[in-house]
Amino acid sequence: xxxxxxxxxxxxxxxxxxxxxxxxxxxxxxxxxxxxxxxxxxxxxxxxxxxxxxxxxxxxxxxxxxxxxxxxxxxxxxxxxxxxxxxxxxxxxxxxxxxxxxxxxxxxxxxxxxxxxxxxxxxxxxxxxxxxxxxxxxxxxxxxxxxxxxxxxxxxxxxxxxxxxxxxxxxxxxxxxxxxxxxxxxxxxxxxxxxxxxxxxxxxxxxxxxxxxxxxxxxxxxxx
Amino acid sequence: xxxxxxxxxxxxxxxxxxxxxxxxxxxxxxxxxxxxxxxxxxxxxxxxxxxxxxxxxxxxxxxxxxxxxxxxxxxxxxxxxxxxxxxxxxxxxxxxxxxxxxxxxxxxxxxxxxxxxxxxxxxxxxxxxxxxxxxxxxxxxxxxxxxxxxxxxxxxxxxxxxxxxxxxxxxxxxxxxxxxxxxxxxxxxxxxxxxxxxxxxxxxxxxxxxxxxxxxxxxxxxxx
Numbered sequence: 001x002x003x004x005x006x007x008x009x010x011x012x013x014x015x016x017x018x019x020x021x022x023x024x025x026x027x028x029x030x031x032x033x034x035x036x037x038x039x040x041x042x043x044x045x046x047x048x049x050x051x052x053x054x055x056x057x058x059x060x061x062x063x064x065x066x067x068x069x070x071x072x073x074x075x076x077x078x079x080x081x082x083x084x085x086x087x088x089x090x091x092x093x094x095x096x097x098x099x100x101x102x103x104x105x106x107x108x109x110x111x112x113x114x115x116x117x118x119x120x121x122x123x124x125x126x127x128x129x130x131x132x133x134x135x136x137x138x139x140x141x142x143x144x145x146x147x148x149x150x151x152x153x154x155x156x157x158x159x160x161x162x163x164x165x166x167x168x169x170x171x172x173x174x175x176x177x178x179x180x181x182x183x184x185x186x187x188x189x190x191x192x193x194x195x196x197x198x199x200x201x202x203x204x205x206x207x208x209x210x211x212x213x214x215x216x217x218x219x220x221x222x223x224x
Numbered sequence: 225x226x227x228x229x230x231x232x233x234x235x236x237x238x239x240x241x242x243x244x245x246x247x248x249x250x251x252x253x254x255x256x257x258x259x260x261x262x263x264x265x266x267x268x269x270x271x272x273x274x275x276x277x278x279x280x281x282x283x284x285x286x287x288x289x290x291x292x293x294x295x296x297x298x299x300x301x302x303x304x305x306x307x308x309x310x311x312x313x314x315x316x317x318x319x320x321x322x323x324x325x326x327x328x329x330x331x332x333x334x335x336x337x338x339x340x341x342x343x344x345x346x347x348x349x350x351x352x353x354x355x356x357x358x359x360x361x362x363x364x365x366x367x368x369x370x371x372x373x374x375x376x377x378x379x380x381x382x383x384x385x386x387x388x389x390x391x392x393x394x395x396x397x398x399x400x401x402x403x404x405x406x407x408x409x410x411x412x413x414x415x416x417x418x419x420x421x422x423x424x425x426x427x428x429x430x431x432x433x434x435x436x437x438x439x440x441x442x443x444x445x446x447x448x
Contacts, residue, residue: 220438
């Protein structure tokens with residue numbers, strides 16, 4: 001057990017992205033707590049994941065308890081549960097880094113960008129949680145299937161990391177890189193509009209071109 | 225002269241992106257008309273570009289005249305001139321494909337996403353021009369400097385092409401590919417939010433990481 005790594009809660013850790021992150025983080029040596037509204041569901045997912053990562057440090061708890069015990073909290077819930085989940089852990093995440101992965105999809109037209117008022121779910125989270133919580137947005141554009149790859153390669157795409165606190169962004173970038181991803185500082189929390197909205201285009205590309213988990217990679221030449 | 229290729233007007237063709245597209249299109253064999261508010265400026269830019277492409281078919285005109293003579297119209301003006309330029313060519317672009325490249329940057333905070341009401345400049349253009357104009361959004365994320373490369377390589381990034389008319393999107397994709405770019409159908413005009421907002425992040429990346437013209441490339445594995 002590597003006690004140097006932060007303990008991480010994945011709120012909504014029973015969904016596709018959440019469970020994928022639990023798997024990947026546990027495989028990378030992090031202590032992970034699956035947060036859920038229904039503890040039975042979390043226990044079932046934990047059991048399944050522990051079969052894939054037998055030495056993984058995976059626990060379960062209700063969302064507020066998971067958040068309370070964690071150093072860093074990652075929220076992976078559907079957009080419809082965004083506000084209610086934030087309200088349920090408001091107290092437990094004060095002073096912490098809170099990673100919002102929420103994609104504001106509005107079914108049934110999930111291939112069409114339909115942003116919430118204010119332009120971004122993560123910006124709303126920052127407003128709700130207040131300045132003592134360092135909200136960082138990340139992991140919107142990584143298809144869950146890539147998280148189970150032996151080696152996360154370029155086809156998974158890069159992670160854009162937005163947030164008003166550069167040190168908190170850096171912590172999330174290190175977490176992503178530790179899992180084998182390429183991640184970039186992408187500016188203030190307002191910029192989370194881009195990875196949130198991009199997901200609709202990636203779903204469109206998957207359908208139109210037959211991709212399995214399309215992603216986005218940053219390109220460019222370094223100045224010489 | 226290849227009369228099979230459509231004649232193209234570049235409104236605001238004296239700016240960085242506009243002049244770059246004029247150069248690239250002329251080099252690729254298209255008849256191009258530089259549209260501008262001041263004909264003298266257009267003539268000066270045309271002269272400069274003709275030194276680089278001596279056999280290029282480059283003309284100049286006021287924006288409405290350029291639009292009237294063209295088969296396909298590309299608008300490359302600053303966001304502050306977006307509405308007034310659309311109004312000035314409203315009549316001349318009816319029935320045509322109108323490519324909006326506008327990035328809604330709001331100086332001085334150009335590295336921060338600040339979307340217009342409605343979420344997208346191109347969506348606004350479609351609303352203003354009406355359903356007889358096939359508005360397509362494209363070319364937001366290609367740095368002008370890449371347009372002068374001998375060969376546009378992967379470092380330039382891909383072009384996301386949004387619009388409500390798939391055939392019009394396809395025509396713009398063919399144009400982009402003819403110039404040597406990689407371009408993708410990216411869904412309805414509402415999705416233009418993504419390439420428009422992404423530009424702020426690319427400017428951030430250029431500054432933070434020392435890129436010269438950062439861009440974005442689509443990744444993914446094809447389904448087997």
